Each structure stands twice: as C-alpha cells, then as structure tokens.
Amino acid sequence: xxxxxxxxxxxxxxxxxxxxxxxxxxxxxxxxxxxxxxxxxxxxxxxxxxxxxxxxxxxxxxxxxxxxxxxxxxxxxxxxxxxxxxxxxxxxxxxxxxxxxxxxxxxxxxxxxxxxxxxxxxxxxxxxxxxxxxxxxxxxxxxxxxxxxxxxxxxxxxxxxxxxxxxxxxxxxxxxxxxxxxxxxxxxxxxxxx
Amino acid sequence: xxxxxxxxxxxxxxxxxxxxxxxxxxxxxxxxxxxxxxxxxxxxxxxxxxxxxxxxxxxxxxxxxxxxxxxxxxxxxxxxxxxxxxxxxxxxxxxxxxxxxxxxxxxxxxxxxxxxxxxxxxxxxxxxxxxxxxxxxxxxxxxxxxxxxxxxxxxxxxxxxxxxxxxxxxxxxxxxxxxxxxxxxxxxxxxxxxxxxxxxxxxxxxx
Numbered sequence: 131x132x133x134x135x136x137x138x139x140x141x142x143x144x145x146x147x148x149x150x151x152x153x154x155x156x157x158x159x160x161x162x163x164x165x166x167x168x169x170x171x172x173x174x175x176x177x178x179x180x181x182x183x184x185x186x187x188x189x190x191x192x193x194x195x196x197x198x199x200x201x202x203x204x205x206x207x208x209x210x211x212x213x214x215x216x217x218x219x220x221x222x223x224x225x226x227x228x229x230x231x232x233x234x235x236x237x238x239x240x241x242x243x244x245x246x247x248x249x250x251x252x253x254x255x256x257x258x259x260x261x262x263x264x265x266x267x268x269x270x271x272x273x274x275x276x277x278x279x280x281x282x283x284x285x286x287x288x289x290x291x292x293x294x295x296x297x298x299x300x301x302x303x304x305x306x307x308x309x310x311x312x313x314x315x316x317x318x319x320x321x322x323x324x
Numbered sequence: 325x326x327x328x329x330x331x332x333x334x335x336x337x338x339x340x341x342x343x344x345x346x347x348x349x350x351x352x353x354x355x356x357x358x359x360x361x362x363x364x365x366x367x368x369x370x371x372x373x374x375x376x377x378x379x380x381x382x383x384x385x386x387x388x389x390x391x392x393x394x395x396x397x398x399x400x401x402x403x404x405x406x407x408x409x410x411x412x413x414x415x416x417x418x419x420x421x422x423x424x425x426x427x428x429x430x431x432x433x434x435x436x437x438x439x440x441x442x443x444x445x446x447x448x449x450x451x452x453x454x455x456x457x458x459x460x461x462x463x464x465x466x467x468x469x470x471x472x473x474x475x476x477x478x479x480x481x482x483x484x485x486x487x488x489x490x491x492x493x494x495x496x497x498x499x500x501x502x503x504x505x506x507x508x509x510x511x512x513x514x515x516x517x518x519x520x521x522x523x524x525x526x527x528x529x530x531x
Contacts, residue, residue, distance in 0.1 A: 149391075149395060152391055152394065152395065153387070153388070153391045156387050156390050156391040156394070157387045157391075160382045160386055160387035160390060161379055161380070161381065161382045162379065163390075164380065164382035164383070164386060165379045165380040165382075168380055169380075174383065178383060178386055178389075181382070181386060181390055182386075182389060182390045182393040182394075183393075183479060184390075185390040185391065185393065185394045186393055186394045186397045188394070189394035189395070189397065190394075190397065216478070220480060254369060254373060255373055255377075258370055258373040258374060259373075259377070262374070273374070277371060277374035277375050278374055278375075278377055280375075298335065298336075299332075301335060302331075302332065302334060302335040302336075305334070305335060305367045305370050305371060306331055306334065306363070306367060308370045309363055309366035309367040309369070309370050310363065310366070312366045312369065312370065313362060313363065313366050
C-alpha cells in the first residue's frame with residue numbers, strides 16, 4: 131500500500147472486504163487508540179483488549195461513516211472515546227484501584243536541559259502518569275478527557291452524563307490529588323538528601 | 325479564605341475562569357499562605373505535564389491482532405423491514421380490522437340475524453381481543469430479545485445470563501396467567517372496552 135494513501139482512499143476497500151486496506155488503516159490508528167485506551171484503563175492488558183474491541187466496532191460500523199461527518203480519524207477517535215466511556219461505566223462498580231508496575235512511557239525530548247533539571251522533569255512525568263493510573267476511575271476519566279483529550283467541560287459532562295459542577299469538581303480533585311503526591315515525593319527526596 | 329476553599333478554586337484560577345472578586349481573594353490568600361502556594365504551583369505543574377503528555381507506544385503486534393479481531397468478528401447485518409410500519413402497529417391494525425369486520429357484519433347484516441350470525445359476531449370480537457393481548461406479548465418478547473442481543477453485542481457476556489433469566493421469569497409469570505383462549509361456541513364478552521362497545525352496539529342494533 132503506498133505511503134501517501136489517504137484514509138478516504140482506503141475506506142472503499144475496507145468496506146468491500148479488502149484485508150490489506152483494513153490492515154493499513156488499523157496500523158495507522160492503533161497507537162492513538164491504544165494511547166486513549168491506556169489512559170482510560172491504566173492497565174496495558176485491558177487497554178489492548180479495549181483497542182481490539184474498538185477496531186471491531188469500527189469495522190462493523192464503517193458503513194455508517196460519511197465523509198460529511200468530518201475527517202475519518204476524528205470519527206474513529208470519537209468511536210474509541212465513546213467505547214472507552216462505556217467501558218468505564220460498565221466497570222464503575224467492579225474496578226478496584228490498581229497497583230500495577232509503572233508502564234514504560236515515552237518521554238518528551240529533553241533537548242539541552244541541565245542533567246538535574248532533566249532528572250526532575252522525568253521524575254515529575256513519571257509521578258504524574260503513575261499517579262494518574264492509580265486514581266479511582268471516577269476522578270481519572272474526567273481528567274483524561276479534559277487534560278489529555280482536550281475536551282471542554284460541557285462535552286465531558288454530556289458524555290459522562292454527569293452534572294457540569296460534578297465534572298469540574300472531580301477534575302479539580304484529581305489534579306489536587308496528583309499535586310499532593312508530587313509534593314509528598316519532593317518532601318521525601320529532600321528528607322533523603324538532608 | 326480558608327485553605328479548603330482556596331483549593332476548590334485552583335482549577336478555575338489556572339484556566340482563567342474565576343470571577344474577578346474570587347480571583348483577587350484567592351491571590352491574596354496565596355500571597356500569604358506558603359502551603360497553598362506550593363500546592364497551587366504543583367497543580368499547575370500537573371496540568372502542564374498532562375497536557376504535554378506524549379503518545380504512548382502500542383505493544384508490538386497489537387495492530388495486527390486488532391485488524392484480525394475485526395476481520396474475524398461476525399459482520400453486522402442490518403435487517404430492514406419490508407414495511408415501514410412498526411410490528412406493534414401492524415398487529416394492532418390486524419386486530420382493529422377484525423373488530424371492524426365484526427362490527428360491519430353486525431351493522432349491514434340482515435334485519436333479523438340468525439343465532440349463528442350473532443354467535444359469529446361475538447366470536448369475532450372475542451378473537452380480536454385475544455389477538456390484541458397476544459400482540460402485546462409479542463411486542464414484549466421482541467423488546468426483551470433486543471435487550472439480550474444488544475447486551476451480547478456490547479460484549480457484556482456476564483449480563484446476558486441475567487437478561488435470559490429475566491426472560492425465563494417472565495415466561496413463568498405468563499404460565500401462571502395464560503391469555504384467555506376464545507372457546508368455540510362461547511359467547512364471551514371481549515375485555516377490550518372498545519371491542520365491548522362495538523360488540524354491544526352491533527348486538528343492540530339487531531335485538
């Protein structure tokens with residue numbers, strides 16, 4: 131499949147059962163979908179399952195997508211987000227707080243940062259993302275939608291079917307929780323150093 | 325302003341959506357409270373970190389597994405009904421057509437109907453009433469089947485069993501109170517008020 135093939139070029143083939151076209155499309159979006167799923171679930175295995183479910187759903191509903199709905203990638207990510215939200219709702223009662231080992235995150239390029247500053251930044255990034263995964267789903271989900279997906283509060287409230295005030299309060303509480311962990315960790319490091 | 329109230333306002337403050345009066349009050353508090361100031365800075369750092377989060381790498385082979393999972397999944401076939409009318413409306417229309425037929429027979433029938441004709445009208449009305457009741461049950465069955473299928477389709481396998489149990493319980497309840505069967509030769513009165521009225525009017529005309 132040529133590298134410059136667009137989604138629009140691939141879609142007719144996908145709809146008519148062209149497996150190569152479908153594989154190319156899935157390859158193109160797997161990273162994004164997995165990233166979203168992992169942010170939602172905080173577990174690599176669960177995120178993999180969710181990613182597969184999203185692509186099954188997308189494949190089964192390809193005929194519903196119209197070019198007038200906007201770019202295909204945006205439509206696919208909306209399907210993925212809705213599926214992740216459904217997953218969150220289904221598991222609301224069942225899920226427990228996680229205690230998994232930290233997942234290896236890609237870190238932002240460091241440039242010419244001072245080695246100590248770089249270490250601090252890496253430590254902070256690790257703490258924030260580990261903390262995010264250990265938040266209860268009721269706090270993590272609105273925070274992911276807000277700060278990682280960039281959705282406005284009103285849309286988050288609509289998608290989670292929660293009052294706007296509840297959404298804002300949960301996002302603030304989630305941020306505070308992560309900030310407090312960051313401060314505690316800093317205090318521990320200072321204590322160790324002295 | 326106390327610490328707790330200050331914390332509640334951090335996100336609004338960072339996003340610039342705080343009312344001017346509250347903002348001034350919070351900033352006064354932050355200027356005088358070192359612990360809240362540190363926490364405010366930490367919240368700001370958390371938000372910046374989350375918003376700058378790079379994309380995660382997907383595990384090796386996930387794209388291939390996801391593509392295959394979709395290809396192997398059963399295709400969804402959308403069944404379009406030949407008629408645009410919903411099934412409950414079709415069943416109701418059939419029931420009312422029978423009632424109308426019975427009524428018409430009574431109205432335009434002979435001046436002095438025979439006993440056999442009277443019995444025919446009564447039985448037609450009773451059958452109509454029974455049909456309407458069966459239609460209600462059929463609609464309920466279809467609805468429950470839809471719930472089971474959609475639960476299975478959403479992958480909530482653990483819930484499918486519960487839905488099937490619900491349906492079994494419903495069937496048991498029905499066994500306890502079966503629909504009234506019209507008996508041959510029985511001049512039963514229909515239970516549907518509209519049917520009863522049509523029946524009464526029709527019979528009165530011939531009495």
